Amino acid sequence: MATEIERKFLVQGDGWRQGSLGVPYRQGYLLADGNRTIRVRVAGDRGYLTIKGPMLGISRSEYEYPIALADAEEMLASLCQGFLVEKQRYRVEHAGHLWEVDEFQGQNQGLIVAEIELSDPEEVFALPDWVGAEVSHDRRYGNAYLSFTPYCTWDSSPN
Amino acid sequence: MATEIERKFLVQGDGWRQGSLGVPYRQGYLLADGNRTIRVRVAGDRGYLTIKGPMLGISRSEYEYPIALADAEEMLASLCQGFLVEKQRYRVEHAGHLWEVDEFQGQNQGLIVAEIELSDPEEVFALPDWVGAEVSHDRRYGNAYLSFTPYCTWDSSPN
Numbered sequence: 001m002a003t004e005i006e007r008k009f010l011v012q013g014d015g016w017r018q019g020s021l022g023v024p025y026r027q028g029y030l031l032a033d034g035n036r037t038i039r040v041r042v043a044g045d046r047g048y049l050t051i052k053g054p055m056l057g058i059s060r061s062e063y064e065y066p067i068a069l070a071d072a073e074e075m076l077a078s079l080c081q082g083f084l085v086e087k088q089r090y091r092v093e094h095a096g097h098l099w100e101v102d103e104f105q106g107q108n109q110g111l112i113v114a115e116i117e118l119s120d121p122e123e124v125f126a127l128p129d130w131v132g133a134e135v136s137h138d139r140r141y142g143n144a145y146l147s148f149t150p151y152c153t154w155d156s157s158p159n
Numbered sequence: 160m161a162t163e164i165e166r167k168f169l170v171q172g173d174g175w176r177q178g179s180l181g182v183p184y185r186q187g188y189l190l191a192d193g194n195r196t197i198r199v200r201v202a203g204d205r206g207y208l209t210i211k212g213p214m215l216g217i218s219r220s221e222y223e224y225p226i227a228l229a230d231a232e233e234m235l236a237s238l239c240q241g242f243l244v245e246k247q248r249y250r251v252e253h254a255g256h257l258w259e260v261d262e263f264q265g266q267n268q269g270l271i272v273a274e275i276e277l278s279d280p281e282e283v284f285a286l287p288d289w290v291g292a293e294v295s296h297d298r299r300y301g302n303a304y305l306s307f308t309p310y311c312t313w314d315s316s317p318n
Contacts, residue, residue, distance in 0.1 A: 001233050030197060030210065031190045036238050038189060038197060049208070049224065051189065053238055061237070063230050065208065071222050074160050078220070079195050079212055 004062040007136045011112040015130035022088040028080030032144035040075045047072025082147035083107045095126035107150030163221040166295045170271040174289035181247040187239030191303035199234045206231025241306035242266045254285035266309030
């Protein structure tokens, strides 16, 4: 088991783009019941199956397995529920940490979120100036939530 | 994707034992909602994660992945729901076909079921004399069902 420890922020401005093209991600959920999340993901030309346990603060257990691209595509098309979550993922270095910036498309177009993965919940890191409000504890910004209640259905845009 | 095509029978007598020790199986379910089943299995010293689609007659889609034994043990202990399904699985050759005989233990003790995997739903095969009534279409004998409604809770033993 890996432990995923992650903080999540809204993004302001374009300072993070740095000319990178990013990688297209498409993902859906076999299960998302608040305690367990089972995700099927296509990242570029690779397939993944990921099981996550319940959130404990900003940490959760995570089991990720590479799977055949064809399997992932089939499961996305036939076995997942909710909307497909589509986004472009950019990897941005800042002050010795790697940030992942997700620019959502499709039903979640208009939403841009930055995540930083930590090795400890108390780990100190520098905030880039393109990072805005923290949303680590706002469940609406979870990708599983966005699959069932996409950004375009939210009452008012919160960023 | 593989397609699982399987017929299932109750077992009568001990003619199938043939001295084999079998392999201990322990399995649990992350999800079993009638349309999708996500199973975590420990078979001997190997771990597996298996996703199955809805039953179409005696066929269903199946995606099976070997995973680390430690991952499987952790998911069985922390993320699965229902009771653990424990059984001893025996592989028995009969007339050119492989039968899998599951002798259940724990909450399902007393139940013995034989399955034959086919390459076509219409495939012809010989019935060994230790095979009794067919239960392919009786959902109670599905292992996911047995995880939530184990044999010991059934009103009367049907075999």
